[in-house]
Amino acid sequence: MRVLLVDDERLARAELRRLLAAHPVMEIVGEAVSAADAVTQIAALRPDLLLLDVQMPGGSGFDLLASLDNVPDVIFTTAFDRFALQAFEVNALDYLQKPIQPARMAAALARAAQRRQAAAAVAAAGAAAMPAAPTEPPAPHKIFIxxxxxxxxxxxxxxxxxxxxxxxxxxxxxxxQPLMLRTLTQLEEKLDPQRFFRASRRHIVNLDCVRSVAPNDAGGLDLVLQGGPAVEVSRRRAAQFKLLSSL
Incomplete structure (x- = not known):
């Protein structure tokens, strides 16, 4: 696995390198000293895993994750235990409090490897069931909110x-139903158009979550989503929806 270390303290990064030396399958591809530095390196290096400090100058680890379009797996590393609950609420692989014990690091890395293997197996099964298509990263796409x-x-x-x-x-x-600081247009540019459909100026729907479709009086369509709400598709976009959904 390709690992990026994100910590503003040089000695902390050195300690992480020492701990990771016992795990040769973990390849350290770089180090970042701030959230802004990490954004640049994540885009260039495409790591599978972040070892991420919570408190850093110029933006926290949570601020960093909120700025990313596609988030790698994350193990938080910090000296402040009061952030632990928030970290686990975001479904991080683990939360390691400094000074980090080798056994705790080993357990966290094992979970990271297991999650990646499971994601790769799901991706391989999906590829076997579909016609040949461009190769996609084995990790599932996810966002941080x-x-x-x-x-x-x-x-x-x-x-x-x-x-x-x-x-x-x-x-x-x-x-x-949380809010995220992205416009719908910004999100649309990153989403798979075969799965996510721009139903209207205000809505993008996951086609896999559409449970029923009915024509409406305006010449468009009303979509009912699993778990709600209902979404109206304009007349102009209705033909595109029918094409995508094979109606």
Whole structure:
């Protein structure tokens, strides 16, 4: 696995290198000293795993994750135990409090390897069932959402609806409806158009979550999503929806 170390303290990064030396399957591809530095290196290096400090100058580890379009797996490393609950709420692989014990690091890395192997198996099974297509990363695509003090890692296939609210977008998944600081247009550019359909100026729907379709009086369509809400498709976009969904 390709690992990026993100910590503003040189000695902390050196200690992480020492701990990872006992795990040769973990390849350290770089180090970042701030959230901004990490954003650049993640885009260039495409690591599988972040060892991420929570508190850093210029932005926290949570701020970093909220700025990413596609989030690698994360193991938090910090000296402050008061961040532990928030870290686990975002479904991090683990939360390691400094000074980090070798056994705790080993357990966290094992979980990272297991998650990656499981994701690779799912991707391989999907590829075997589909016609030849461009190769995609084995890890599942997911986004990080930070709304106030609450945070989530969310797999894109679990999101049924994106709804525009100005410069923000409300995200519907698993009974949650947090806001994220991205416009609908910014999100649309990153989403798979074969799975996510721009139903209207305000809505992008996950086609896998559409449970029923009915024509409406305006010449468009009304979609009912699993778990709600209902979404109206304009007349102009209805033909495109029928083509995508083979109606």
């Amino acid at each position: 930070k709304d106030g003090e609450r945070c989530w890692f969310v797999a894109l296939h679990d999101i049924r609806l994106f709804e525009s609210e100005g410069n923000y977008t409300r995200v519907y998944f698993d009974g949650q």
